[in-house]
Amino acid sequence: MFDSPLLVLLCILLALPLALLVLAIRRRRRARTVSAGAASNPSLPAQQESSLPLIELNDVHKSFGSQKVLNRLSLKIQRAETLGILGMSGGGKSVLLQLIVGLLWPDRGEIRFKGRSLEEMSESDLLDVRRRVSYVFQSGAIFDFLSVGENIAYPLRERGMADEEQIDRRVEELLDAVELEGMGDHGYDELSLGSKKQVAIARAIASNPEAILYDEPTAGVDPMIGKTLSRLIRKLNRRNNLTSVVVTHDLQCLATVSDRIILLKDGRIHFEGDLEALYSSPDPFVQAFVTGRHPDGKIAS
């Protein structure tokens, strides 16, 4: 059939664009599956996926050198709940939050987001998890040379929002949400510590996350401001069905925000229950936290 070289060449020339087209379609399909990966679990029907915990830790171990920080920790965080986490200073609370967003990796065990193991995710799916699970760092992670508005606009620009009017509108919305209406032009430097924490929360909710992890959100502020921040955390949780994890030693904050509380000891969960159960627990270690005194005399924090 292909006795003429000219005919062969003609066939190749005709087949090549077709092959390239098929390849391009297959690559686009794959890209679509990957980018939808962290948003939802492609291996599960939507209904089944929504019944899974949003975040799950299974038998997690984490050490630094010879120091065991988390030891066989298992935990399920349900959608729209607010989980309070108590524990001694240096007890692994911040490490736990960093593991949840894949900033640290467990030595053993696994962490799942919507049923999918972080370890099995591609780099882009992990980035997506970090967009969906915002982390309000203890230090705020804010640029103090920028205005309040520019600080809040930063993550919006980073995610590709370019229309200045749209950015201004969204910044105003976010300022309203954290009760800092009209403060966009203020220098970040001029703000009180409480307001700086509100700016950090505004930045964290800018990407419409499904969960927020707060690391000591009321640390260092006076009790009145602490109360305002706690109410804000609760309001955001209720209004947006935001799953919230709050690491704190502030019992008033826990009383305002938490549906459930866990207390860490020796790298695992020592107590789990609601505020009432926490206060009525006869366990000496739990009582140390309720009264603010650790059994060995140190202040619990």
Ligand SMILES: Nc1ncnc2c1ncn2[C@@H]1O[C@H](COP(=O)(O)OP(=O)(O)O)[C@@H](O)[C@H]1O
């Ligand atoms: N990246 C790290 N490298 C080495 N040690 C760390 C690291 N992060 C945390 N640690 C150690 O792990 C322990 C738990 O830290 P952390 O989770 O920050 O405690 P906290 O409960 O006060 O938040 C501490 O002793 C801390 O020094």
Ligand SMILES: [Mg+2]
């Ligand atoms: Mg910490």
